[in-house]
Amino acid sequence: MKDPARFFNYYKLMTCEIYHTSLVTKVIIMRATSQERGWTVLDALELARWQFAITTVYHFLFVPLSIGLAYLIAYMQTLYVVKNDETYKTMAQFWGKMFLVNFAVGVVTGILQEFQFGMNWADYSRFVGAVFGGPLAVEALVSFFLESTFLGVWIFGWDKLNKKVHLASIWLVAIAATLSALWILTANSFMQEPVGYVINNGRAEMSSFFALLGNPQLWVEFPHTLWASLVTGSMFVVGISAYKLLRKQQTEVFRRSFNIAIVVALASSLLVAFSGHSQSQHLMEAQPMKMAASEGLWETTGESAPWTLFAVIDPEKQENRFEVKIPYLLSILAYNQTKGSVPGMLELQAEYEALYGPGNYIPPVRTTFWSFRIMVGAGLLMILLSLIGVIGYARKKVENWRGYLKLMIPAIILPYVASTAGWVMTEVGRQPWIVFGLQKTSDAVSPNVTSGMVLTSMIGFTVIYGILAACFVYLVVRFAKQGPAPAGRASRHESEVLA
Amino acid sequence: MLETVWFSLIAVLFVGFFFLEGFDFGVGMLTPFLGKNDLERRAIINSIGPVWDGNEVWLITAGGAMFAAFPNWYATLFSGFYMALFLMLLALIVRGVSFEFRSKLESARWRTTWDWLLCIGSFLPALLWGVAVGNLMKGVPIDGSMNYVGSFWDLISIYSVTAGVCMVLLFLLHGALFLNLKMTGDLRQRARAFALKIGPWTSILLLFFVALSYYETELFAAQGVNPGLIPILAGAALLSVHFFLKAGRDGWAFAMTGLTIALSTITVFMYMYPNAMISSLNPEWTMTIYDAASNPYTLKVMTIVAVTMVPIVLAYQIWTYWVFRKRISVKDHLEY
Numbered sequence: 001m002k003d004p005a006r007f008f009n010y011y012k013l014m015t016c017e018i019y020h021t022s023l024v025t026k027v028i029i030m031r032a033t034s035q036e037r038g039w040t041v042l043d044a045l046e047l048a049r050w051q052f053a054i055t056t057v058y059h060f061l062f063v064p065l066s067i068g069l070a071y072l073i074a075y076m077q078t079l080y081v082v083k084n085d086e087t088y089k090t091m092a093q094f095w096g097k098m099f100l101v102n103f104a105v106g107v108v109t110g111i112l113q114e115f116q117f118g119m120n121w122a123d124y125s126r127f128v129g130a131v132f133g134g135p136l137a138v139e140a141l142v143s144f145f146l147e148s149t150f151l152g153v154w155i156f157g158w159d160k161l162n163k164k165v166h167l168a169s170i171w172l173v174a175i176a177a178t179l180s181a182l183w184i185l186t187a188n189s190f191m192q193e194p195v196g197y198v199i200n201n202g203r204a205e206m207s208s209f210f211a212l213l214g215n216p217q218l219w220v221e222f223p224h225t226l227w228a229s230l231v232t233g234s235m236f237v238v239g240i241s242a243y244k245l246l247r248k249q250q251t252e253v254f255r256r257s258f259n260i261a262i263v264v265a266l267a268s269s270l271l272v273a274f275s276g277h278s279q280s281q282h283l284m285e286a287q288p289m290k291m292a293a294s295e296g297l298w299e300t301t302g303e304s305a306p307w308t309l310f311a312v313i314d315p316e317k318q319e320n321r322f323e324v325k326i327p328y329l330l331s332i333l334a335y336n337q338t339k340g341s342v343p344g345m346l347e348l349q350a351e352y353e354a355l356y357g358p359g360n361y362i363p364p365v366r367t368t369f370w371s372f373r374i375m376v377g378a379g380l381l382m383i384l385l386s387l388i389g390v391i392g393y394a395r396k397k398v399e400n401w402r403g404y405l406k407l408m409i410p411a412i413i414l415p416y417v418a419s420t421a422g423w424v425m426t427e428v429g430r431q432p433w434i435v436f437g438l439q440k441t442s443d444a445v446s447p448n449v450t451s452g453m454v455l456t457s458m459i460g461f462t463v464i465y466g467i468l469a470a471c472f473v474y475l476v477v478r479f480a481k482q483g484p485a486p487a488g489r490a491s492r493h494e495s496e497v498l499a
Numbered sequence: 500m501l502e503t504v505w506f507s508l509i510a511v512l513f514v515g516f517f518f519l520e521g522f523d524f525g526v527g528m529l530t531p532f533l534g535k536n537d538l539e540r541r542a543i544i545n546s547i548g549p550v551w552d553g554n555e556v557w558l559i560t561a562g563g564a565m566f567a568a569f570p571n572w573y574a575t576l577f578s579g580f581y582m583a584l585f586l587m588l589l590a591l592i593v594r595g596v597s598f599e600f601r602s603k604l605e606s607a608r609w610r611t612t613w614d615w616l617l618c619i620g621s622f623l624p625a626l627l628w629g630v631a632v633g634n635l636m637k638g639v640p641i642d643g644s645m646n647y648v649g650s651f652w653d654l655i656s657i658y659s660v661t662a663g664v665c666m667v668l669l670f671l672l673h674g675a676l677f678l679n680l681k682m683t684g685d686l687r688q689r690a691r692a693f694a695l696k697i698g699p700w701t702s703i704l705l706l707f708f709v710a711l712s713y714y715e716t717e718l719f720a721a722q723g724v725n726p727g728l729i730p731i732l733a734g735a736a737l738l739s740v741h742f743f744l745k746a747g748r749d750g751w752a753f754a755m756t757g758l759t760i761a762l763s764t765i766t767v768f769m770y771m772y773p774n775a776m777i778s779s780l781n782p783e784w785t786m787t788i789y790d791a792a793s794n795p796y797t798l799k800v801m802t803i804v805a806v807t808m809v810p811i812v813l814a815y816q817i818w819t820y821w822v823f824r825k826r827i828s829v830k831d832h833l834e835y
Binding site: 097100101103104105107108109110111112114115117118119120122123125126128129130131132133134136137138139140141142144145146148149150151152153155156157160161200201203205206207209446447448449453456457460461464468471475478479 | 545548549550551552553555556558559560562563564565566567568569570571573574575576577578579581582584585588589591592593595596598599600603604644645646647648793794796797800801804805808809812815816819822823
């Protein structure tokens with residue numbers, strides 16, 4: 001308790017977080033319990049949806065930073081080993097500290113992800129386990145073991161292993177994290193576009209493992225996610241380096257960090273955009289309803305489709321009250337040419353009713369429409385910002401652009417906004433399906449789990465997640481303020497460095 | 500056939516999990532008690548620091564393997580033991596981050612908080628896994644459509660709680676023996692003294708649990724009067740711990756609790772076979788591994804993956820134990 005003010009801040013932060021969480025919880029409880037007041041009642045299904053949304057979005061705040069930062073650290077450490085320059089070691093260790101705190105939250109929230117399918121979605125697990133469980137098991141066997149074992153080796157191996165073996169351990173962590181993304185996205189791609197299965201014994205059974213791995217959806221989704229992770233990692237390094245450069249602290253460390261990261265940020269944010277484009281083209285074939293919903297497109301377009309920049313959507317009347325459109329752009333996005341009609345939701349609804357029987361096959365349109373625009377907007381902004389940064393770096397002037405550097409600190413949040421919006425669009429846009437064309441989300445929930453149980457666990461997890469988020473942000477801000485420890489040695493002298 | 504292979508593989512994964520996380524949980528529970536100051540606690544945590552995360556993956560893999568190979572077992576077990584798993588997840592979450600968070604601030608209060616969360620976060624999963632094993636052996640209310648129809652409180656009985664406490668004691672002993680093997684000086688002596696003290700109690704309670712099993716389960720009916728070599732060896736290994744400790748054979752003592760854990764787990768799986776979930780309502784509703792399994796193709800693919808990967812995983816995990824084989828002293832550079 002050396003600095004009371006600091007700890008006061010810390011407790012204030014924690015209290016705010018707990019208070020905030022309890023407010024959210026209170027609203028949920030009120031909605032769930034006030035049937036007599038005529039409020040909407042949340043049943044186990046709706047609560048399970050919310051729980052999945054909250055825990056998955058939260059988990060995915062940490063995953064992309066883990067993947068992206070792992071590669072950046074591995075690269076910095078490679079420079080240290082090759083050039084034998086201690087500054088690179090300091091860099092690897094400084095970013096490594098942030099990486100570890102982030103990784104820890106990612107790991108523990110990941111366990112819940114795996115268990116949640118069985119807990120809340122038992123009928124889903126029974127229906128698809130023989131296909132969907134496969135990639136999950138492979139993910140654990142191939143990736144998680146490798147990742148966690150060699151991360152332990154990396155953390156504790158600085159003084160115990162020779163430099164090259166130690167360097168190999170962080171590369172293995174980065175590769176394993178990437179493989180982990182590949183396997184979990186194999187599972188997710190099956191939900192978007194089921195392949196490699198047969199329906200037998202009233203459930204989906206795997207018929208070809210290689211078809212699962214060759215799922216076209218996977219090969220547009222995986223690169224997009226991987227590049228997005230590199231964007232997250234590099235924007236994080238850029239933002240914190242900008243903060244340190246503004247204060248002219250340890251400029252050598254942060255100049256180099258900034259330079260590496262800004263180049264990665266530009267390259268990867270462009271690649272995200274390209275892979276996103278190929279993903280939306282694939283969407284046209286695989287899930288046209290999601291495409292139509294993300295465009296707020298009720299009626300099928302004419303020969304050439306305009307792109308809607310902005311719309312006031314009325315899902316009840318199934319029309320848009322106000323629209324701002326850019327001609328030809330949707331045709332270009334969908335087909336790479338100015339001509340090409342894009343089917344609307346009403347036509348697809350009629351088509352699906354004929355195919356799957358009566359029911360509503362239109363996902364929540366507003367959410368799908370706006371999440372797509374938020375993602376694209378954040379993505380374009382990141383391309384612009386990193387382009388400016390690369391120009392500044394090339395002209396060796398970026399350290400004097402104080403306004404730009406100041407802007408890059410809050411810009412850390414952009415990749416998180418984009419990732420979250422992207423996943424919301426992907427998952428909400430697939431509704432009412434949990435596995436497209438095979439099982440509806442409403443048929444997937446555990447039949448024996450009550451809303452009280454889901455509510456209890458949701459409150460528990462949300463409170464813990466809130467506290468973890470507060471601790472995480474607090475620690476990262478503190479590490480950023482105190483900067484790297486001198487001469488590559490960690491911690492002991494923390495307080496003196498901070499002064 | 501493949502169902503039996505996968506049932507055995509799940510058993511292997513649980514043996515790995517209980518053996519490895521067993522001492523992690525034990526060390527976690529002991530941290531605030533054996534470590535008298537911040538430095539000692541840091542030293543204790545460092546004994547499992549490089550390996551705990553890799554050890555925990557054995558559980559995640561077991562979960563994933565159950566999902567892939569026995570979807571119905573996974574679905575019934577996880578939705579049925581809902582509240583118990585909820586508590587266990589909370590515990591594993593706070594425990595997992597405590598390793599990374601605790602040393603990142605100088606504050607004594609911050610560190611003490613995380614040390615206690617580490618302790619509770621290790622205790623709860625140990626207890627709950629024991630309770631789960633007790634219930635799996637005894638049978639739980641499973642209806643005709645494979646759904647658990649009881650409540651959380653139906654999982655709590657003298658038998659299942661005894662199983663839980665057994666698991667806690669066994670892991671405490673296993674953890675203390677691990678520390679006795681890894682630490683130096685005072686800490687090692689304290690760990691050794693604790694192991695000597697708790698060892699006999701562990702044996703007595705385990706014996707009591709076996710006796711209870713006579714009344715609560717079909718264990719004896721299934722195994723006959725002669726239980727066979729495996730459970731007897733499990734008991735003998737536990738009893739031998741005391742003598743190995745007295746003889747100063749630390750490595751052997753630790754190996755013996757490991758053997759007890761492994762053989763007990765195998766005994767439970769052998770007893771369950773070919774059942775995955777025993778129904779206490781109607782024997783016809785008991786879910787066998789054949790009711791629970793995936794299709795043969797999935798099992799075949801997963802067998803190829805598992806048979807290739809498990810030896811590789813074992814090889815590099817053993818390598819890490821070799822890298823970090825040195826005993827830990829409070830005089831070492833402990834922070835990271």
